[in-house]
Amino acid sequence: MISPSLVLQNTIDGVFLGLFYSLVAMGLALIFGVMDIINFAHGDLLMLAAYFVWLTSADLSVDPTVTALLLVPLFFLIGLSIHYSMIQPVLGKEPLIQIAVTVGLGLILQNIALAIFKAEPKAVAYSLFSFSYSIGPITLYASKLFIAVVSIVTLYVLNLFLNRTFLGLAMKSTADNREVAQLMGINAKRLYALTFGLGTALIALSASLWMTFGQVQPYLGTSFSLISWVIVAMGGLGGVTGVLYSGIIVGLAESLGSLFLTPSARMAVVYIVFFLVLWFRPRGLFGRR
Amino acid sequence: MGNKEKAVSTSAVIAIVVVVILVAVAGIYLATRGGAPSTTTSPTTTATTPKTASPTTQTNTTAYPSQIYIGLVEPLTGSYAVFGQEAQQAAQLIVDIINNQLGGIKSMGGAKLVLVTEDAGGTPESARLAAQKLISTYHVPIMLGAYVSRFTSAMAAVTEQNKVILMTDALVDSLTQQGWQYIFRVAPKSSAHGKAAVDFVLDMAKKTNTTIKTAVVLNEDSIFGTTVANGAVLELVSNGIEISSHITYPYDISDVTPIINQIKQLNADILISIPYFNDGVLLAKAIQASGLKFAFIAGAGACGYTDPDSIKAAGNAVLYYTNTYSYNPARPTEWNQKVVTMFEQRYGKLPTEGAGIIFYSLMTVYEALEKAGKMFPSDPLNPDHLRAAFLSLDLNDTNSIAAQLYPSGHIKFGPDGDNLYPQTAILQVQLVGGNLTPVVVWPEAQPGFSAIFPRPGWAPTK
Amino acid sequence: MSSELSLANVTAGYGEFVILHSVSLEVPQKKITALVGPNGAGKTTTLKTIMGMTRLREGNILFEGEDITKLPTYRRVELGISLIPEGRGLFPSLTVRENLVIGAYTKKAREKIHESMEIAFSIFPKLKQRLEQKAGTLSGGEAQMLAIARGLMSRPKVLLLDEPSQGLAPVVVMELFQAIKKLNDELGITVLLVEQHVKESLELAEMAYVMEQGSIVMKGRGSELLADPSLKKAYLVY
Numbered sequence: 001m002i003s004p005s006l007v008l009q010n011t012i013d014g015v016f017l018g019l020f021y022s023l024v025a026m027g028l029a030l031i032f033g034v035m036d037i038i039n040f041a042h043g044d045l046l047m048l049a050a051y052f053v054w055l056t057s058a059d060l061s062v063d064p065t066v067t068a069l070l071l072v073p074l075f076f077l078i079g080l081s082i083h084y085s086m087i088q089p090v091l092g093k094e095p096l097i098q099i100a101v102t103v104g105l106g107l108i109l110q111n112i113a114l115a116i117f118k119a120e121p122k123a124v125a126y127s128l129f130s131f132s133y134s135i136g137p138i139t140l141y142a143s144k145l146f147i148a149v150v151s152i153v154t155l156y157v158l159n160l161f162l163n164r165t166f167l168g169l170a171m172k173s174t175a176d177n178r179e180v181a182q183l184m185g186i187n188a189k190r191l192y193a194l195t196f197g198l199g200t201a202l203i204a205l206s207a208s209l210w211m212t213f214g215q216v217q218p219y220l221g222t223s224f225s226l227i228s229w230v231i232v233a234m235g236g237l238g239g240v241t242g243v244l245y246s247g248i249i250v251g252l253a254e255s256l257g258s259l260f261l262t263p264s265a266r267m268a269v270v271y272i273v274f275f276l277v278l279w280f281r282p283r284g285l286f287g288r289r
Numbered sequence: 290m291g292n293k294e295k296a297v298s299t300s301a302v303i304a305i306v307v308v309v310i311l312v313a314v315a316g317i318y319l320a321t322r323g324g325a326p327s328t329t330t331s332p333t334t335t336a337t338t339p340k341t342a343s344p345t346t347q348t349n350t351t352a353y354p355s356q357i358y359i360g361l362v363e364p365l366t367g368s369y370a371v372f373g374q375e376a377q378q379a380a381q382l383i384v385d386i387i388n389n390q391l392g393g394i395k396s397m398g399g400a401k402l403v404l405v406t407e408d409a410g411g412t413p414e415s416a417r418l419a420a421q422k423l424i425s426t427y428h429v430p431i432m433l434g435a436y437v438s439r440f441t442s443a444m445a446a447v448t449e450q451n452k453v454i455l456m457t458d459a460l461v462d463s464l465t466q467q468g469w470q471y472i473f474r475v476a477p478k479s480s481a482h483g484k485a486a487v488d489f490v491l492d493m494a495k496k497t498n499t500t501i502k503t504a505v506v507l508n509e510d511s512i513f514g515t516t517v518a519n520g521a522v523l524e525l526v527s528n529g530i531e532i533s534s535h536i537t538y539p540y541d542i543s544d545v546t547p548i549i550n551q552i553k554q555l556n557a558d559i560l561i562s563i564p565y566f567n568d569g570v571l572l573a574k575a576i577q578a579s580g581l582k583f584a585f586i587a588g589a590g591a592c593g594y595t596d597p598d599s600i601k602a603a604g605n606a607v608l609y610y611t612n613t614y615s616y617n618p619a620r621p622t623e624w625n626q627k628v629v630t631m632f633e634q635r636y637g638k639l640p641t642e643g644a645g646i647i648f649y650s651l652m653t654v655y656e657a658l659e660k661a662g663k664m665f666p667s668d669p670l671n672p673d674h675l676r677a678a679f680l681s682l683d684l685n686d687t688n689s690i691a692a693q694l695y696p697s698g699h700i701k702f703g704p705d706g707d708n709l710y711p712q713t714a715i716l717q718v719q720l721v722g723g724n725l726t727p728v729v730v731w732p733e734a735q736p737g738f739s740a741i742f743p744r745p746g747w748a749p750t751k
Numbered sequence: 752m753s754s755e756l757s758l759a760n761v762t763a764g765y766g767e768f769v770i771l772h773s774v775s776l777e778v779p780q781k782k783i784t785a786l787v788g789p790n791g792a793g794k795t796t797t798l799k800t801i802m803g804m805t806r807l808r809e810g811n812i813l814f815e816g817e818d819i820t821k822l823p824t825y826r827r828v829e830l831g832i833s834l835i836p837e838g839r840g841l842f843p844s845l846t847v848r849e850n851l852v853i854g855a856y857t858k859k860a861r862e863k864i865h866e867s868m869e870i871a872f873s874i875f876p877k878l879k880q881r882l883e884q885k886a887g888t889l890s891g892g893e894a895q896m897l898a899i900a901r902g903l904m905s906r907p908k909v910l911l912l913d914e915p916s917q918g919l920a921p922v923v924v925m926e927l928f929q930a931i932k933k934l935n936d937e938l939g940i941t942v943l944l945v946e947q948h949v950k951e952s953l954e955l956a957e958m959a960y961v962m963e964q965g966s967i968v969m970k971g972r973g974s975e976l977l978a979d980p981s982l983k984k985a986y987l988v989y
Contacts, residue, residue, distance in 0.1 A: 009550045017544060118368045121567035123602040130578045130606065139553070139579050141546060166861065169853045173842045180840035183802065185828035185857035185905055213574070214543050215567045215602075223543070239844070258547045 005137035010259045011252065012138065016148040018251020022244045023151040024206040024224055025231035026158065027199035029243050032232060033175035034195045037091065037098050041106035042228055043221030045200060048109050049075055049207030050216035051117060057124040057211070065146075068208035072201045079200025083193045091192065106221060113218040121215040129212060147209045152244075154205065159240040171195055172239070223267070230274045249273060353398040353662070357670070358405050359384065359654065360423040360453070362434035362444060367411035372436050372643040376458065378636050379644035380404055380433065383651040386631070391655070396662025397669055402655075409435045413443035420444040424451050430670045431654055435459060436643065438513065445472055452672035454679065456654055458646040460591075460615070462516045465705040471672060473679050475653050475691070475700055476646045477711035479513055479590060482613040483520025485713040486561055486589035489611070489731050491528055493742040499584055500749065501558045503533045507548070507572070508563035509540035517563045517590035525561070533557040540565035549575045558749075560586045562594075569593030573606040584743040587715075588612035591642060595716040595727040607718050608725065609744045615696075616645020617714035619729040619736070622686055622693035645694070652691035653700055656682055680704075696732065717741065754813075755780040755941050756801065756832070756909050761810030763800045769808065770796040772965045777958075778909065783935050783942040785956035785973060787949045793965040794945040795837055798911045801943075802834045803827055814909070829857045833907035837914050839898040843887030847878060847897055850886050854904030863906060870938065871900035874930050892923035896930070903934065909941040910934070916948050924948065928955055953977045 028042045052074075053067045086105060090098050129143035162168035170191055174181040182188050210216075231250055235242030250270055257269025361380050363373035384404045393399040405427050407419035416435050423429050424447065431454040435441045438461035445464065448455040448471060455472045457464060460479045465472060477485065494501045504525050508518035518535070525532055533555040536548060545568070552560070560583045562572060569588065576586070586609070588594040594603075594610040618629050618640060628648055632640045640648070661669040661678035668674060684692040684700040692698050697712035715731035717740055730740035754777035764770040770793045778784045786794050799805050801812060803824045811820050819827055842850055851871065855864040872879045875896040881889065889897060895915055902910055912931070916924040928951055934940050946952040953959055953973045961969035961982065969976065976982055 003554065006550060006554060010547055013544070013546055013550070118370075122598075123567045123570040130574060132578050132580060134580070139550065141575075141578050143578065144546070163849070166853070166856055169845070169849055170856060172845060172849075173853050176842040176844055177840060179804065180836055180842070181853075182804070182824040183828060183834050183836065183840070184853050184901075185825045185860070186853075187823070187825045189823075213571070215571065255544075255547055259551070 003137075006259065007256070009138050010255045012140070013144065014252035014255030015248055016144040016251070017255055018248035019148045019151040019155075019244075020206070020209060020247075021227055021231060021251050022247025023154055023202065023209070025228040025235075025247055026155060026240070026243050027202035027206075028228045029232045029235065030171070030195055030202070031199040034171050035087075035091065035192050036178070037087065038095075038102065039199075040099065040102040040225065041109065041221070042203065043223070043225030044106040044109040045075075045079075045221070046203045046207050046210070046224050047113060047216060047218065047221040049204040050211055050214075050220060051113060051122075052204075053208055053211040054122045054124055054216055065208065065212060067211075068205055071204045071208055075204030076197045076201040079197035080193055082200070083196035087196060088189070088192065106225075110218050110221065117218065121217040123215040124211050143213050147212065150205075150209060154202070155240050155244055158202075162239065167191075167194070226267075227270070230270060234274060234277050249277070353394075353400050354670070355398075355400055356403050357394065357397070357400050357658065358403050358427040358429045359651075360420070360427065360429035360432035360434075361404055361406045362409045362416060362419045362423065362432060362440075363406070363436055364410065364416075364440065365406075365408040369437055373409065375641060375643040376433075376436060376647045377406055379632065379640060379647035380406075380651055382628070382632055382635060383648060383655075386628070387652075387655050394655070394658045394662055396659045396666075405429065409437070409440050409444075413439050416440035417443040417447055420447045420453075424448075424453055429453060430672070430675060431456060431658075433458065433647065433650060433654070438464065442467075445469060448472070454654075454672065454675050456650050458643070458650060461513055463512065465707045469706070471676060473653075473702055473706045475650045475695065475708050476615045477613075477696075477713050478707055479516040480520030480523075481711035482591060482615075482713055483517040483522070483561070483563070483589045484524040485613050485711075485715070486587045486611070487521050487524040487528070487530075489613075489715045489740075490559055490561075490585055490587050490742075491530075492731070493585070493740055497742055499743050501530060501584060503531045503555070503557040504559045504561060505533050505552055505555060505557045506535045506561045506563075507552070508535075508537055509565040509568055510537040511540060511565065513590065513592075514540070514563045514565065518561075521561045521563070521589055538568070540568050542568055542571070545571045545575045546579070548572075549579050549581060553579060553581050558584045562586060562588050563590045564588065564593035566593055567599065567602060570599055570603040570606075573599075573603045573610065577606040582744075582747050584747050584749070586610050586744065591615060591713075595718055597727075600718060600725045600727070605725065608720065609718060609741055611715050611717045611730070611740075613713035614645075614716050614729070615642050615713055616640070616648070616694075617696045617729055617733065618645060619714075620693075620696065620698075620733055621736075622698070624690045624693040628694060649691050649694040649700070652689070652694060653679075653682070653684065656684060656689055656691055715740070754778055755815060756943070757813045758797070758801070759811045759813065761800060761807065761812065763796065763805045763807040763810070765796075765805055770805075770965050771800060773810070774962075774965070774967055775810075776960050776967060776970070778941060778943050779958060780941055781935070781939050782957035783931070783944060783955050785952040785959040786943060786945045786962060787947075787952055787959065788962035788968075790947075791964075792962045794962055795913055796965075797962070798834055798836075798913050798943070798945055801827075801832065801911060825857075828905055828907075829859070831906070831908035832911065833902040833905050833909070834911040835898050835902045835913060835915060837917065839894045841886040841889070841894055841898055841901075844885065846883050846885055847889070848882040850897055850901050851878075851904055854901035855906075857905055860905045864904070867904045867906060871903055874903075874933055875900050891918050892920070892926070895919060895923075895927060899930070899934075903938075903940075907940060909943065911943045911945075913945050914947060915944075916946060916951075924951070931955065949982075950977070 031039050049071060052071055056067050086101055090101050129146055131142050133140045162172055170186045174191055231243060231246040235246035253270045253273040363376045364370055365373045381404055384402045388401045393401045405423055407423050409416040409419050432448055433456045435444050436458050438459045441457050441459035441464060445455055449469045452471055457474050458476055462478045462480050465474060506518055506522055508514040538548060588610055591613055593599050594607050595612040600607060629640060657678045660681060661675050664678055665674040680702055686693050686698045692700050696714050697710045699710035701709045703709045714729050716727040717730045718725055719728050728738045729735045730738060756778040758774055758776050761771055761774045762769060788794055796805060800807060803822060811818055814830060855861055855867055878896060878900055915927055932955060935942050944952055953976055956973040959973045959976045960967050
């Protein structure tokens with residue numbers, strides 16, 4: 001019943017999905033790498049951004065892809081705001097306090113969303129990408145293709161930024177060795193703020209892409225946080241490349257798992273793959289730490 | 290030194306500005322959308338003299354009680370508030386009709402009904418407590434509620450224990466499979482929804498000479514989705530339709546394209562889909578994008594596809610989709626049209642499913658009370674007497690108002706408490722004046738409309 | 752000799768621990784100053800305190816006449832003080848080139864980055880061949896060269912070196928000290944050198960301090976201390 005073309009189809013879709021997941025996880029990887037703080041509210045920030053997309057698209061009939069142009073800089077600012085008000089005060093304090101703050105932020109966001117929007121998932125009607133190309137037995141959905149392209153272009157640009165600009169190198173250096181980075185004349189406080197802002201902006205971009213085919217409900221953040229953590233842990237903080245490959249593996253696991261088992265088991269497959277990878281390579285696929 | 294301090298204050302300014310913007314946006318949004326639960330009035334406004342009324346379960350051989358308390362437990366706050374509030378509005382309307390137009394319960398000396406309401410809240414536990422409260426405060430002989438199946442099972446433990454008749458508007462099959470004695474349901478249970486969707490499709494296929502041989506059944510994997518799907522599957526099989534595949538998925542699925550890809554290969558004639566809510570939106574969009582074609586796509590279980598939110602989110606991807614509906618507001622009986630008009634006049638909107646279920650359920654309660662008064666004049670409100678009265682009912686369009694409000698026009702309870710003649714209406718999304726609108730198309734269509742079957746653009750491939 | 756950098760009665764440490772007790776020292780301009788002493792004496796803490804990485808409780812640090820005691824680390828780097836930390840502190844996932852580039856992070860340094868690179872290569876020619884290698888793969892000696900070269904990229908006026916000879920073979924140590932002399936002579940960079948190789952440091956240094964248990968116990972010209980008998984007995988045991 002499972003034909004080779006179906007396997008091929010799901011493989012292609014898995015790669016596309018994986019590219020998207022890489023983008024989602026990238027913000028987390030940056031923040032964790034540079035600031036060494038575990039941001040438990042990562043997925044919930046995505047949920048927040050997704051609701052913004054829904055609000056502007058549903059009420060103002062703006063296509064979600066256009067909303068991204070507004071949302072990304074706005075969420076950069078929101079990221080700065082969250083950083084200065086909640087994160088900076090607890091940097092360097094005990095991990096338990098840091099965890100409490102980000103978990104608390106996540107819970108606040110979830111409950112605000114629940115109170116304002118209720119529990120029913122919301123989706124957005126978009127017309128821009130509701131078609132597909134057929135190549136023989138394979139269907140290429142325009143929306144997925146678009147998301148995959150945007151994801152990989154963004155990751156490529158980010159990689160250039162991290163390797164070719166002073167600010168990017170500063171982030172990489174701080175991720176390697178926080179103390180010594182300051183000896184280079186890097187203003188750590190400002191760098192952290194910018195990193196958090198950048199991570200949050202990436203989240204907003206992911207949310208805009210997500211809303212072209214997905215739906216948002218107050219607990220959307222949970223599954224994204226989990227997936228992001230799996231990817232970051234597997235990628236072993238090997239920069240953009242590590243996240244990219246891990247993301248693709250997760251996407252494939254989910255897509256093929258959904259095919260060979262049932263869609264309900266998709267997360268189980270992801271976790272099994274995650275477990276296996278860490279079993280054989282505890283430092284992650286590209287581990288440095 | 291100067292640098293460091295300046296950096297802090299600039300960022301504090303940014304932080305404050307952004308937070309202010311966020312609060313302002315949230316405030317404007319809430320103001321224009323008009324939030325939700327803040328307008329709930331206190332639940333017990335319908336009761337007149339609660340504390341001093343004599344308990345109505347006292348047997349009274351000389352005079353009938355002048356008031357009979359009917360309990361209502363519905364979610365008035367939380368995610369289901371929209372439905373609960375409508376149920377309350379419908380209940381109040383029916384109680385007023387019974388008291389003012391029908392003369393109360395005539396077999397009990399014209400006793401008037403008093404509706405007492407409690408908020409089911411957001412958890413099974415709060416629903417249970419709400420039921421408990423109504424029972425201890427008013428000793429209600431009959432209670433309605435609670436729309437959400439898991440709230441209702443919590444409530445039922447209490448009503449069953451206290452021998453209070455529970456007339457439920459929750460649909461999951463299992464509620465009447467627990468061996469409870471005091472639960473009744475007029476509304477079509479979930480498996481009946483699945484069956485009705487199939488009956489509709491096959492009926493239309495016959496009428497339009499469309500050959501249907503194969504079907505795909507697709508459902509979200511909760512108890513509700515599963516029971517609806519089972520009803521559909523049974524009906525398909527007993528009609529000789531081959532089920533190419535029965536696929537289940539988690540309701541919060543993010544990516545439905547693997548499912549669509551699987552289905553595409555099957556070349557089935559029809560799709561019966563039981564979504565949870567907006568997974569339906571994802572499915573409709575993905576089906577449209579993939580170019581997948583069916584003779585017909587029928588939803589079941591009253592969730593998704595044809596409700597305003599789904600239409601808004603999916604746009605013309607849901608055009609021609611149908612779903613089952615526990616109430617037919619277009620049924621052309623005298624009393625149905627009367628009640629719909631009265632509801633519209635009183636509340637400024639047309640009744641939806643949540644109201645409709647209460648219409649016929651509460652009218653059935655009225656019939657049972659009248660019967661009990663006649664069958665057991667000395668102690669009509671005794672739980673087992675009430676129960677016997679319910680079981681003795683055989684209502685149709687000519688002998689009752691309740692049946693006129695019900696899609697099948699026939700209400701009679703089996704020993705498990707479920708209506709033996711369940712039926713749903715079918716809504717279809719059609720283009721009306723350029724707008725996507727849900728329209729009743731079956732069993733009786735809204736005036737001026739008919740079902741569009743098969744889906745335009747489909748041609749049999751074999 | 753005017754001092755470019757000086758500590759005045761500095762008491763400092765980490766958290767609750769006090770390591771330095773009222774330490775005063777002066778680092779004269781364009782000279783090499785040595786700070787020697789046994790393990791755990793507080794030499795590294797001294798350098799870190801100059802960079803603002805410890806908890807300073809009392810005292811002042813002056814640089815070119817300005818009080819920098821309350822400045823954050825990055826500001827001190829911008830003003831012209833650079834620390835080559837103990838253990839090199841290279842960024843292992845960055846290449847040799849990237850390590851050098853990030854060394855020139857400050858605004859002033861960026862403007863002159865190409866010039867700085869050339870200077871670095873003139874003092875440490877071996878680095879040129881390893882530009883695209885990841886810094887984590889360098890040998891001990893090469894890593895030390897890179898660490899110092901990176902420090903030079905910020906175009907410092909004062910270079911603080913924390914035990915640069917640690918873990919290096921004697922031959923390499925010699926090369927290292929020659930390089931240090933060169934950058935002092937040719938580039939006019941003031942050097943504060945913390946070392947366990949007491950003899951070589953004292954030979955190199957104009958001024959020297961001996962630190963024990965967080966306090967300065969001896970100070971004087973390098974040649975004087977070299978000749979001091981008690982010092983010879985305690986430290987110059989090779």
